[in-house]
Amino acid sequence: MAPLLYEVEDGLAIITLNRPDQMNATSPAMRALLIEATYRAETDDAVRAVLIRGAGAHFMAGGDLREFRERMEHDPDAHRRGAEARALDVHLAILRLVRMPKPVVAAVQGAVAGMGASIMMAADIAIAADDAYVALAFTRIGLAGDCGATFHLPRLVGERRALELMLLGERIDARRAADIGLVTRIVPRADLADESEAIARCLAAGATVGLGLAKRLVRGAHAASLEEQLLHEAAAAARCAATDDHHEGVAAFLDRRAPRFEGR
Numbered sequence: 014m015a016p017l018l019y020e021v022e023d024g025l026a027i028i029t030l031n032r033p034d035q036m037n038a039t040s041p042a043m044r045a046l047l048i049e050a051t052y053r054a055e056t057d058d059a060v061r062a063v064l065i066r067g068a069g070a071h072f073m074a075g076g077d078l079r080e081f082r083e084r085m086e087h088d089p090d091a092h093r094r095g096a097e098a099r100a101l102d103v104h105l106a107i108l109r110l111v112r113m114p115k116p117v118v119a120a121v122q123g124a125v126a127g128m129g130a131s132i133m134m135a136a137d138i139a140i141a142a143d144d145a146y147v148a149l150a151f152t153r154i155g156l157a158g159d160c161g162a163t164f165h166l167p168r169l170v171g172e173r174r175a176l177e178l179m180l181l182g183e184r185i186d187a188r189r190a191a192d193i194g195l196v197t198r199i200v201p202r203a204d205l206a207d208e209s210e211a212i213a214r215c216l217a218a219g220a221t222v223g224l225g226l227a228k229r230l231v232r233g234a235h236a237a238s239l240e241e242q243l244l245h246e247a248a249a250a251a252r253c254a255a256t257d258d259h260h261e262g263v264a265a266f267l268d269r270r271a272p273r274f275e276g277r
Contacts (some may be wrong), residue, residue, distance in 0.1 A: 014029060014032065015046070016030075016031055016032050016040055016041075016042050016046060017029065017030060017031055017043050017046035017047055017050060018031050018068075019046070019049075019050040019053065019054075019263075021057070021059060021060055023214065023217060023218075024059065024060065024061035024062065024217035024276065025060070025061070025062050025063070025064060025210075025213055025214055025217040026053070026054040026057070026060040026062070026064070027063075027064045027066070027067045027210075027213075028050045028051075028054070028063065028064070028066070029048070029066055029067070029068055030047075030065070030066070030067040030068060030072070030073055031043075031068045031071070032041065032068075032080065032091035033067075033068045033069025033071070034069075035074070035075040036069075036070075036071040036073070036074035036123070036124055037067045037068065037069065037072065037074060038073065038074045038075060038076060038078075038127070039073070039075070039076050039103075039128055040080060041080075042077070044099075044102065044103045044106075044153070046104065046107045046209075046216045048102065048103065048105050048106045050106075050111055050112075051105070051106040051109035052105075052109060054109070054113065054115070055109045055112075055113040055115075058276075060115060061115055061216070061217040061218075061219070061221045061276045062115055062116045062117070062118065062213050062214075062216040062217035062219075062224075063110070063113070063115060063116070063118065063213070064117075064118045064119075064120065064209060064210060064213035065117065065118070065119045065120070065132060065136060065250055066119075066120040066121075066206070066209065067121070067122065067123075067129075069123075070122065070123045070146070071122065071123030071124040071125075071129075072119075072120075072121040072122055072123060072124065072125045072133070073124070073125065073126065073127075073128060073129025073132065074124040074126050074127070074129060075124075075126040075127020075128050075129055075130075075148075075150070076128060076169075078128055078154065081154075083184045086173065094200070100159050100160075103128070103160060103180045103241070103243060104159070104160060104161070107131060107132070107135050107160050107161045108164045110132070110135045110136065111135050111161070111232065113173065113225075114221075114222075114224075114225025114226070114228065114229065115221065115224070115225055115228075116137050116138065116213075116216040116219075116224050116225075116228060117135070117137050117138075118136060118137065118138045118139075118140065118209055118212055118213040119132060119133045119138070119139045120140050120142075120205055120206070120208075120209030120210075121140070121141050121142065121145050121196070122137060122141070122142035122144060122145050122202060122205055123132050123142075123144060123145060123146070123202060124146065124148070125141075125145055125146065125147045125148070126147070126148040126149075126150055127148070127149070127150065127151060128159070128160045130147050130149055130162065131159070131160030131161050131162045133147075133195075133196070134161065134162065134165035134166060134195070135160075135161055135165060136170060137228055138197045138212065139195070139196040139197050140196070140197060140198055140200060140205065140209040140212065141190060141191065141196040141197075141198070141199050141200070141205075142187065142199070142200060142201070142202040142205040143187050143188075143195070143199050143200070143201055143202055144187070144202045145186075145187040145190070145199075146184050146185065146186050146190075147184070147185050147190050147195060147196075148163060148182065148183070148184045148185075149166065149178045149179050149182060150182035150184075151179065151182065152179065152180060152182050153182040156276050157202035158179055162179070163175075163179065164181065166178065168235065169193075169195055170193045170194050171195050174193060187199050205216075218263060218274060219274055220253075220256070220258035220259070220272075220274045220276075221256065221258070221274070221276035221277070222252065222253060222256045222258060222273070222276070222277070223253050223256070223259070226249040226252065226253060227249075229249075230245055230249060231244060233245065256276065256277060257275060257277050258272075258274045258275065258276065261273060261274060261275075262274070
């Protein structure tokens with residue numbers, strides 16, 4: 014059974030973490046396939062939105078600690094020497110999720126821990142089942158955080174709360190995750206698949222250029238002054254104005270009908 018599945022249908026790329034018997038904990042094969050899947054989703058013009066989900070009862074429990082122990086017992090020096098390279102490799106997947114000019118939706122349930130929490134935070138929209146719980150428990154196994162956790166967490170919840178979550182590593186439930194801004198909305202567990210896919214398919218049918226530029230503008234706003242952001246918005250307006258989807262959107266609004274966007 015492949016540890017990660019990738020499929021594209023009607024403009025939506027679906028990435029499924031597929032080690033349900035191990036709570037979708039990462040393995041070398043899963044990490045390699047995730048890097049490949051995010052590359053395909055970013056570079057394929059037929060993909061207009063991405064949905065990331067986990068098979069089974071959990072989204073992702075983080076790293077597979079049995080793999081960690083095996084490496085440490087077999088060759089502890091190699092484990093230490095390879096830590097940076099392993100992190101840098103999988104960080105490519107996080108970077109692609111954030112920078113791709115397409116909306117990314119994460120559907121999470123059960124355990125959302127370690128790298129799983131980092132993937133969720135890298136997504137543009139996070140839909141959580143009511144049984145989801147988030148654990149940024151890196152420090153509980155002697156680590157400091159990776160896969161963008163220390164970048165996204167303070168931006169989502171503020172520095173003080175980010176320090177609490179990272180340093181204590183405590184589990185928080187879906188309700189608190191929503192209250193502090195870690196997830197977009199909560200749905201009943203039985204509705205997670207349908208609700209998240211409906212949102213992702215709505216985005217895949219949207220005005221792709223406008224959605225991508227809106228994502229870039231919001232993602233980059235923290236690093237820009239007001240004057241710089243206004244210039245970025247003006248440039249985005251010019252680019253959007255030249256798209257077929259902009260013309261279709263205006264026509265559909267005036268004709269009182271649903272728009273038929275084609276992603277260009």
